[in-house]
Amino acid sequence: MLAAHGHAMRSLALTAILLAALAGARAQEPTVAMFDPIQVPSGGQPLTIDRIADIPRQLAAAVERSNCRVSEESVKDKPVLIFRPADGYRVMALVACEGVVLYSRAFLFEHSIRSEPRLMVFPVIAPSGGFSASENPGLMSWNVESRTITAWRGSDFCPGAESRHTYRHAGGELNGFALVKVEHRQLRCASPETEWRTAWEATAWPTRP
Secondary structure (H helix, E strand, C coil), X not given: CHHHHHHHHHHHHHHHHHHHXXXXXXXXXXXXXXXXXXXXXXXXXXXXXXXXXXXXXXXXXXXHHCCXXXXXXXXXXXXXXXXXXXXXXXXXEEEEECCCCCEEEEEECCCCCCCCCEECCEEEECCCCCEEEECCCCEEEEEXXXXXXXXXXXXXXXXXXXXXXXXXXXXXXXXXXXXXXXXXXXXXXXXXXXXXXXXXXXXXXXXXX
């Protein structure tokens, strides 16, 4: 019985040695980074990506998690934009998603450029009046000169209606952006497009006495 006990103890010791050796070997293996480096230009200029293979892995994970469907055709037609709207603000990305018509998702690298960004929510005008919030304000574009994001909403049917939300970077809570204008127009089939009409436009808040 003592011999059996001694054999069991030797087996346990050998197992412990093997596990320790395996752990040491794994510790020496090079770790594979789960992110891709992102070099963002200065001055609000965007990093433009027109191939799916070039989308950084941390952003690609967020895109997939948000159920945003992309293809080589959509990325070629509407490239991914990664930019810092101004010095001191966080990096963000605009990604066009496939649907009945193209729409965009915006992502904010909230903690680190190496971590998966979070989906952004934008204020939008509500059909019944007032304002609401949406992860899909429309197909978004970034204008460096005016420091604005424009979000277009429409359909592939005519006649139809289109709307356009404009967000200006001027120190708001949404990574510096604030909704400043909402426009709409009718989309005609055989006639030239009608002019955009302003449905709402921000004015300066009254100063406190």
